[in-house]
Every structure is written in C-alpha cells, then in structure tokens.
Amino acid sequence: MTLQEFFAAHPEAALAFSGGADSAYLLWAAVQYGRRVRAYYVQSPFQPAFELADARRLAKGLGADMRVLAVDVLALPEAAGNPPDRCYHCKHALFSAISAAAEADGFSLLIDGTNASDSAGDRPGMRALRELSVRSPLRECGLEKAEIRRLSREAGLFTWDKPAYACLATRIPAGEAITAEKLRKTEEAEDYLRALGFSDFRVRLLADCARIQLPVGQFPLLLAMREEIFRELRRRYGGVLLDLEARDEQ
Numbered sequence: 001m002t003l004q005e006f007f008a009a010h011p012e013a014a015l016a017f018s019g020g021a022d023s024a025y026l027l028w029a030a031v032q033y034g035r036r037v038r039a040y041y042v043q044s045p046f047q048p049a050f051e052l053a054d055a056r057r058l059a060k061g062l063g064a065d066m067r068v069l070a071v072d073v074l075a076l077p078e079a080a081g082n083p084p085d086r087c088y089h090c091k092h093a094l095f096s097a098i099s100a101a102a103e104a105d106g107f108s109l110l111i112d113g114t115n116a117s118d119s120a121g122d123r124p125g126m127r128a129l130r131e132l133s134v135r136s137p138l139r140e141c142g143l144e145k146a147e148i149r150r151l152s153r154e155a156g157l158f159t160w161d162k163p164a165y166a167c168l169a170t171r172i173p174a175g176e177a178i179t180a181e182k183l184r185k186t187e188e189a190e191d192y193l194r195a196l197g198f199s200d201f202r203v204r205l206l207a208d209c210a211r212i213q214l215p216v217g218q219f220p221l222l223l224a225m226r227e228e229i230f231r232e233l234r235r236r237y238g239g240v241l242l243d244l245e246a247r248d249e250q
Contacts, residue, residue: 222242
C-alpha cells in the first residue's frame with residue numbers, strides 16, 4: 001500500500017503533528033492525497049518553543065489546517081513523577097486530548113507519524129497508540145526513516161534533515177521528579193548551544209550538573225568554545241560535563 005492509496009481509502013483524517021520529519025512528511029502527503037485533513041499540535045511544558053515554530057512554519061508552507069492544543073502534563077502525577085513508564089502515561093494523555101478535539105471537529109480517524117523503523121518493542125508509548133486506535137500510515141506503508149528523509153527532500157520540506165528530537169522530559173533521569181524549572185533550564189541550555197551551531201545533541205541533568213551529549217564530529221567545536229560554554233551553563237547548573245560516549249551521527 002502507498003500513502004496515496006491510504007488517503008484514497010481514508011480521505012479525511014486528523015493528524016497528531018509534532019513538526020518533526022516524519023509527521024511533516026505525513027502532513028505533506030495528506031494535503032496532496034487527502035480530501036480533508038487537520039494537524040493537531042499539542043503544546044506542553046515538555047515541548048520546546050522551537051518545535052511549535054517549526055510546526056507552524058511547515059503547516060503554513062503547505063497551506064494546511066493546524067490547531068494547537070494546550071495540555072499541562074505536569075498536572076499529571078504519572079508524568080511529573082517520572083516513573084519508568086512515564087512516556088506511556090504522557091502519550092496517552094496527549095493523544096486522548098487530540099482524539100477528543102478531533103472528534104469534536106468531525107474526524108473519526110486519528111493518524112500519527114510512527115514509521116516502519118520504529119519497533120513496537122523499543123518505542124515507549126506505543127501501547128497508548130494501540131489503546132486509542134491511532135493509525136500510523138508511514139508504518140503501514142513500510143516507509144522507514146531514510147526513505148522518509150529522501151522523499152521529504154524531494155518534496156522540498158525543510159524538515160528533511162531535521163534531527164530526531166525527544167521531549168525535554170527525557171533529559172531528566174527516570175525516577176527524578178520533573179519540574180517546570182528543570183525543563184526551563186534544559187530548554188535554555190539547548191537553545192544556547194543550538195544558536196552556537198551545535199545540532200543533534202542533548203543536555204541531560206545529572207545531579208545538579210549539565211551532561212552534554214554530542215556527535216563526535218562536534219567535539220572540536222565544543223572544545224574550542226569550552227570556556228564560553230562553561231561560563232554560560234554554570235549560570236544554570238552546578239557543573240558542566242562532556243559525555244565521551246558520543247551520540248550517533250544522524
């Protein structure tokens with residue numbers, strides 16, 4: 001089955017839209033092949049501001065209908081407490097909000113950007129999607145990450161090479177309570193490094209320290225700016241650490 005065939009069979013759909021490469025390509029396909037589609041972006045304390053900006057830019061460029069929903073995930077004890085299955089509880093709450101809004105807007109089908117590279121066994125929150133009957137057209141059509149990036153580039157989407165981005169809550173160790181302050185300083189630290197030219201990195205919380213994870217190719221840039229970066233991050237953290245176990249290049 002192709003995406004064109006999927007949308008021929010399901011011409012109306014609500015899309016859980018994150019602004020990432022996968023859901024961006026799926027929105028493009030829905031606009032191309034569907035009859036009526038609306039993208040729903042959930043704004044929560046776990047999502048950085050740049051993700052919403054990217055989502056709006058993409059939707060505007062495609063002429064797609066987009067609705068922003070606000071969900072305070074920190075009000076959920078199962079999310080704020082940060083248990084090992086936090087992602088399940090968070091995703092269930094977010095997709096429940098989207099499902100309710102979509103139903104009120106007249107949509108009976110909710111889809112998301114899970115692709116064929118995402119194994120049900122290693123992706124937290126997949127159970128929530130099954131429980132809420134969320135369809136994943138990219139996965140159903142056998143489209144993997146590399147193919148989606150290639151097709152996105154051909155379609156002229158700026159998200160074609162956008163690094164995968166896990167929510168801010170993943171920067172805080174499981175079992176440690178998530179607070180608005182911890183999320184705020186994480187977002188500020190990552191925004192600062194992104195403005196310096198770093199990409200596909202993480203600033204994780206380790207006790208009161210910032211643990212920076214970078215692709216190995218970006219180590220020289222960090223070391224060249226070490227003193228400046230140290231001074232800036234020390235404004236928010238008790239210490240600054242470089243993780244020598246480098247992140248894989250995207």
